[in-house]
Amino acid sequence: VLALIEIDCDGHCAGVRPDGAELLAIAVSLAAAGQLRGVLTYVGAAYDWFAERERRAVVTAAERLRAAGMPAPIVSVGSTPTAMFARDLTGVTEVRAGVYVFMDLVMVGLGVASLDDVALSVLTTVIGHQRDRGWLIVDAGWMALSRDRGTQAQANDRGFGLACDEHGTVIDGLIVVDTNQEHGVLARDRGAPVDCDRFPVGTRLRILPNHACATAGQHDTYQVVDGGNAVVARWPRFGGW
Amino acid sequence: VLALIEIDCDGHCAGVRPDGAELLAIAVSLAAAGQLRGVLTYVGAAYDWFAERERRAVVTAAERLRAAGMPAPIVSVGSTPTAMFARDLTGVTEVRAGVYVFMDLVMVGLGVASLDDVALSVLTTVIGHQRDRGWLIVDAGWMALSRDRGTQAQANDRGFGLACDEHGTVIDGLIVVDTNQEHGVLARDRGAPVDCDRFPVGTRLRILPNHACATAGQHDTYQVVDGGNAVVARWPRFGGW
Numbered sequence: 393v394l395a396l397i398e399i400d401c402d403g404h405c406a407g408v409r410p411d412g413a414e415l416l417a418i419a420v421s422l423a424a425a426g427q428l429r430g431v432l433t434y435v436g437a438a439y440d441w442f443a444e445r446e447r448r449a450v451v452t453a454a455e456r457l458r459a460a461g462m463p464a465p466i467v468s469v470g471s472t473p474t475a476m477f478a479r480d481l482t483g484v485t486e487v488r489a490g491v492y493v494f495m496d497l498v499m500v501g502l503g504v505a506s507l508d509d510v511a512l513s514v515l516t517t518v519i520g521h522q523r524d525r526g527w528l529i530v531d532a533g534w535m536a537l538s539r540d541r542g543t544q545a546q547a548n549d550r551g552f553g554l555a556c557d558e559h560g561t562v563i564d565g566l567i568v569v570d571t572n573q574e575h576g577v578l579a580r581d582r583g584a585p586v587d588c589d590r591f592p593v594g595t596r597l598r599i600l601p602n603h604a605c606a607t608a609g610q611h612d613t614y615q616v617v618d619g620g621n622a623v624v625a626r627w628p629r630f631g632g633w
Numbered sequence: 634v635l636a637l638i639e640i641d642c643d644g645h646c647a648g649v650r651p652d653g654a655e656l657l658a659i660a661v662s663l664a665a666a667g668q669l670r671g672v673l674t675y676v677g678a679a680y681d682w683f684a685e686r687e688r689r690a691v692v693t694a695a696e697r698l699r700a701a702g703m704p705a706p707i708v709s710v711g712s713t714p715t716a717m718f719a720r721d722l723t724g725v726t727e728v729r730a731g732v733y734v735f736m737d738l739v740m741v742g743l744g745v746a747s748l749d750d751v752a753l754s755v756l757t758t759v760i761g762h763q764r765d766r767g768w769l770i771v772d773a774g775w776m777a778l779s780r781d782r783g784t785q786a787q788a789n790d791r792g793f794g795l796a797c798d799e800h801g802t803v804i805d806g807l808i809v810v811d812t813n814q815e816h817g818v819l820a821r822d823r824g825a826p827v828d829c830d831r832f833p834v835g836t837r838l839r840i841l842p843n844h845a846c847a848t849a850g851q852h853d854t855y856q857v858v859d860g861g862n863a864v865v866a867r868w869p870r871f872g873g874w
Contacts, residue, residue: 405811406760406761529646605814
């Protein structure tokens with residue numbers, strides 16, 4: 393076993409404080425067993441001053457370990473916003489960026505990516521209309537999209553995802569406003585009714601995800617396309633954590 | 634292709650009204666193609682009068698089809714509450730009960746099942762403490778538990794799940810109050826601090842799910858136990874919808 397000590401840089405969840413007594417107590421114990429490899433942290437927030445706070449916490453912890461004569465070759469931080477926004481990564485040896493691979497609507501809302509950068513979507517089919525409500529019903533519910541509502545607190549609330557035509561062109565303002573287990577309900581984000589005749593039953597749409605991790609986690613395989621709609625490869629999804 | 638027509642019994646999502654003109658228009662078309670097999674509906678709510686409303690909608694639709702000379706051998710309703718609460722299923726040929734297999738905290742909250750009936754849990758390990766907040770940190774976040782918050786509107790809000798010891802005995806009032814992707818935060822549901830010394834790092838706990846479908850959907854295999862903690866079988870989870 394080779395161990396990293398998790399550092400709490402934002403008081404949000406797990407880890408020990410970079411300036412607290414627990415850090416050295418744990419480090420002494422791991423070092424005595426020959427298992428200490430360094431420190432890691434994660435900050436979920438997405439502003440440049442968070443990236444700096446994250447860096448400072450983990451570098452401080454690493455320096456305390458080294459000053460006490462213990463090894464800290466690995467100094468590891470999150471995340472996609474850190475990777476995009478950090479101005480200074482001095483002392484950091486690893487950035488664990490995940491969403492970075494696909495991007496998603498949360499990252500678009502944070503200004504980390506543009507809609508064109510989002511490389512993951514759920515292909516779905518219109519299976520019904522509720523014309524008096526201006527709704528399209530599709531065959532992708534939260535089992536396909538996840539329940540992630542990460543854009544809820546952002547300026548552009550995308551519901552459970554933003555609709556594109558099957559070629560990936562965004563249909564402005566058409567979002568998944570509600571889901572149940574196997575169905576999604578699409579409507580306009582400003583409440584205007586959808587023209588159901590424009591989207592007959594059988595129409596295929598792509599839904600861009602709020603959170604790529606959560607949506608990918610609902611599926612066991614990536615259907616890879618390269619410009620068109622032909623599936624050119626199938627990649628199994630890595631699981632376990 | 635053999636088709637059932639979905640009936641809207643509660644105005645909630647998909648389907649056509651049992652007394653509307655669309656039902657017969659669709660039926661004529663399917664019958665002409667030799668594909669019409671009957672009708673189905675689903676009501677998510679869980680009270681006996683909903684079960685009766687569901688039955689009445691779908692039986693009414695089937696009778697209209699038959700009166701028009703079309704076949705309706707299948708008359709299908711949901712759900713687990715329907716299966717438990719319905720007093721009269723006259724005219725119904727199928728009840729599609731899913732959660733029924735495992736039960737969950739939502740069903741317990743509705744009085745459909747008792748805690749002892751819940752046969753699905755997520756085994757997790759205490760990996761840290763935040764003593765000043767009275768928190769336990771476990772290695773099951775929403776990737777393991779799902780984001781389902783189905784008990785939120787019930788009298789007993791169970792957060793993201795209710796904790797048991799590893800043998801399945803409920804630890805009264807200890808719930809998952811928060812999750813991120815890979816971590817869960819456990820605390821008392823009434824805000825009292827957790828005695829962290831009672832749950833040292835390495836302690837194994839079982840989390841009962843709010844919604845069995847959503848939680849099972851986060852995993853690809855069931856680890857089957859039979860009274861003890863030894864895994865006596867591994868069952869792959871059925872996927873696709």
